[in-house]
Amino acid sequence: MIPRRDFLQIAMATTALYGASSFGNWGRLAAQQAISQNTLLEFETFGNVSLIHVTDIHAQLKPIYFREPEINIGVGENKGQVPHITGADFRRLYGIEKNSWPSYALSYEDFASLAKGYGRIGGIDRVATVVKAMRADRPDALLLDGGDTWHGSYTCYHTQGQDMVNAMNALQPDAMTFHWEFTLGSERMNEIIDDLPFAALGQNIFDAEWNEPAEQFSPYKLFERGGVKIAVIGQAFPYMPIANPGWMFPEFSFGIREKRMQEMVDEVRSKGAELVVCLSHNGFDVDKQMASRVTGLDVILSGHTHDALPQPYIVNKTAIIASGSNGKFVSRVDLDVQNGQVLGLRHKLIPIFADVITPDADMSTLIEAERAPYINEMSEVIGETADTQTLYRRGNFNGTWDDLICDALISERDADIALSPGVRWGPSILPGQKITREDVWNVTSMTYPEAYRTEMTGEFLHFILEDVADNLFNPDPYYQQGGDMVRVGGLGYHIDVGKSQGDRITNMTMLKTNEKIDPTKTYIVAGWASVNEGTEGPPIWEVVENHIRKLGVISLPENTSVQIRSA
């Protein structure tokens, strides 16, 4: 392994060096360097192929704050392994100095104070600058979008994804795969795909009726770049109709379809592909497992679970690249491919520091034009956070944004208990920051936002928590769906993640009265984002907005309702 002076960058002479573990002291050097666009972009062009990866942007056109998770528990073989390492342990693993800018970008520690120093991150106009700089180095670099792009903001909702389609089309990706895009509904999805000026990929997107590959999507695309034949195989989110409402896209079926992935790898190899790249929305643990079982994948560009890793993760001969979420990062991967062999790889995860990277003027103009029709409604101030209150979402069991949303559901829908989905998107709000309507939409926007109110027995609530927990903590990654635990309000519980389904959740308690949840008793439950057709209720953003307005200044007590055992 060659230590480099560059931030987050490794180089290898041969594939035999894959997996070597000396990270050098780039973290400390980075801390000493002044942060500049040149430092962030510095990259010694390597080999003959460049891949540029963006993923899980969730419609964040503008720079944001985004706090990475503190709690991210791995189970089975992934216990204590990346990406299930956070905070100081994460910094130690990668040699990152406390309070440095890599620490701010990649960890949750001292988030609010570092955010005030280092500023916002992301913004598609900054991403455009970075992509252009990479293309100046390597004009035929492949730009690959891992999906969850056309979802997640006020403007994206109101334009049915068109704002993001326009921005990304201007960025000119070469291929894309999908997840939340399908929640636009299959009609709208087909309409966009028909006109898409780049490849829409997913080897696991099937026609539900015939269980045959869906004709709108290609399993892969072959490119020739730098004299190298490159195959990009798409892998859409495998559990779309389970984690999201299948009735919105009933024509499609998904699944991991590992066997077909191997067939596609073999097929592209037989067509002469010298470099095989999987553009994946599996989630990191699923990608690790797939890399260990499918042979012939050189690179997996991993998305879905929103992990950002400063080094490739190597499984056998496959390098897995994790590029974060919400527009925070762009990954560049340079490869030296000779005679069908990857001889070396150089990688850099670039944090998009919004105050450091000059926005691309054309893209800024495009973004402002997309936002202009909605700017008045979006920028209305609804409330503000107290001087010590950060609002964030990420974490296996709760985040303060979700605490606030659960409070809003209980209060506005007059419920005993609230349930809020464990999604991983949604930017953070700093202490003492105004909360605008746009901010509320950034953490709630979706096409099935109805805040329902219903009755559930204690036994059924237990069943729900057990079922969702198994989708997160099943020791076999292929049975995981890549989200976090359903967030609860008004309810406390103990969880032992190492147990099996049915035995993980104990001590369910009504927080208000400190009474144990009675399996036979019926409770009033409010929640949102149900996958069932015909769910009724006001949209969640209205519920949250009303609640914030009534409070004015948001200050939440510490959430200790979930007691975790992970031994």
Place this chain on the structure above:
Amino acid sequence: MTLSRRDFVVGASCGVGIVAFSALPAQASLLDETISKFTGGAEIIPGGIVLDTPEIAENGNTVPIDVSAPGAASIMLLAGGNPVPAVATFNFGPLSGSRSGNTRIRLIKTQEVMAIAKMDDGTFRSAQATVKVTIGGCGG
């Protein structure tokens, strides 16, 4: 809205969909009986069959199953967690183009789906796979 166990249920995470909540488990004896009727009590050797199932069912009411066993005279599909475990038996003859079949089966809950093949030489082979039936999870 009131819920009963057999109803659709609105729900928790990114959603909580249908649940066959309290399944009647197949009696172990019924599963054993069905198997021994097919095998005549002969030894079953794992392997030799490719059983292709989704890891998680998109809809427990219609789960696509693919099975193939070169050299099989017949293949029996079993869902041990269903009240009645026998699902289908495919029979092949010398003129069969391939010794494979596919169908869709209903699964009342998370369970092992099993395929047992009776080979042309009279031996028995088996494969099994867990198919999870869930009310929903969360997309990242």
